[in-house]
Amino acid sequence: MTQLIVLIPVDYTNAKQVAYSLRNLGFKAHKDLVDRLKNDLECEEEDKEDIEEPQIYTIDEFTDEINDQLIDELGAYFMTYATINE
Numbered sequence: 576m577t578q579l580i581v582l583i584p585v586d587y588t589n590a591k592q593v594a595y596s597l598r599n600l601g602f603k604a605h606k607d608l609v610d611r612l613k614n615d616l617e618c619e620e621e622d623k624e625d626i627e628e629p630q631i632y633t634i635d636e637f638t639d640e641i642n643d644q645l646i647d648e649l650g651a652y653f654m655t656y657a658t659i660n661e
Contacts, residue, residue, distance in 0.1 A: 576601075577659040579608070580637040582630040582652035587616045594653035601658045605631070608657055 581597060583590045593615045602608045612629050630652075632640065640646045 577661065578634055579605075579657050579659060580632045580634065581608070581612070581655045581657055582632075582646075582649075583612070583616070583655070584627045584629065584652055585650075586622060586626045587618050589615070589617045590653045594655040597655045597657045599658075601660045603660060605659055608659065 581594070583594050585591075587593070593612070596615070597608075597611070602611070608631065616629070618626050637646075
């Protein structure tokens with residue numbers, strides 16, 4: 576079992592709702608989580624090419640990114656978590 580941190584850009588029109596819907600969910604594989612995000616996230620058609628993809632990290636990766644100050648705009652994301660049950 577792997578716990579993941581998911582950062583969803585606020586530019587998606589339903590980013591907050593999707594973030595809340597992922598809480599406590601388990602997925603069979605990383606690809607299932609990515610597919611769920613692609614399926615659920617919505618944006619304006621004209622913004623589609625400009626919006627950043629959601630970022631998915633293990634807890635260790637996320638901690639390293641934050642401590643190394645590689646993620647410096649947390650206000651640009653809704654944060655949630657999910658579990659991969661491998």
